[in-house]
Amino acid sequence: MRFLIILSILMLSSGCMDQNAKPFEVKNLAKSDIDMVADINLKTWRKLTRDLTIKLYKRNPRELRKVPGMTIERRLDQLFPIARLETGFAELNHLDGAEAIPLAFSDEFQGDRVFALMAGITGMLDRAYNGKKEIFLLDELDHQKLYHSARNLESAAWHLNNRRDPQGNLYLLSNGIAGNGVSNYSYERILGKLIGIQDLMAEVIADKTNRTINRVVHGAASMTFFPI
Structure with missing residues (x-):
């Protein structure tokens, strides 16, 4: 009965809201404010990583x-499927998540480095949210996973800007200055936003569960990434 009363009030109140407001959805009754913040983060990281994938391919055709x-x-379809494959991709030796990122900067790897990097990043972030597309009251997020994913993103950003092949060329082109002298740091901004939302979510979940984030010293230049 209490549920029906709350539902009725919410449905009535939604009719008085601004016409531009999002419509009421029954499923939101099973979400806390933090769950809704997590949902926003889920949508945000997917959009940002899609944008980054496209930009990297255009810069590295x-x-x-x-x-x-x-x-x-086709690459976007592989990176953002309805359900993420846990076994990874055959062309990446079935590596996925943080384990796949080093391939993008390996002398031995001869495959698609953009795909290796983005499969690693998207797989890692997917795992940080336990593969969920939405977060509900009974779902539990791990603040340490979120924190470690932010540190891994910092490392990935460093490697993207600094790692070079034996000939001295960057493995992947990203930030830089164009021939007309105009600087382009949009890649760095996207990665910075991804790092920011992961750190913020880690803080929110740690506060919610009354736990402390185990902050560790992790050199960005290291080829060792935290398992997620």
Whole structure:
């Protein structure tokens, strides 16, 4: 009975809201404010990583050509499926998540480095939210996983800007100054936003569960990434 009363009040109040407001959804009754914040973060990291994937392929078209017939659209379908495959991708030696990121900066790896990097980042973030597409009251997030994913993103950003092949060329082109002298740091901004939302979510979950984040010293230049 109490549920029906609350539902009726919410439905009535939703009719008085601004026409531009989001419509009331029954499923939101099973969400706390923190769950809704987590949902926003889930949508945000997916959008940011999609944008980053597209930008990296446009800056590094040679990587896409390593797989005959491959397109950016097909890569996006692989990176953002309805359900993430836990076994990873065959072309990445079935690595996924943080374990796949080092491939993008490995001398031995001859495959699509953009795909290795983004499969690693998206898989890692997916695991940080336990593979969920939405968060509800009974779902539990791990503040330490969220914190470690932020540190891994910092490392990935450092490698993207600094790691070079034996010939002295960057493995992947990203930030830089164009021929007309205009600087482009949009890649860095996207990664900075991803790091920020992960750190913020780690703080929120730690506060909610009354736990302390185990902050560790982790050199950005290290090829060792925290398992998520």
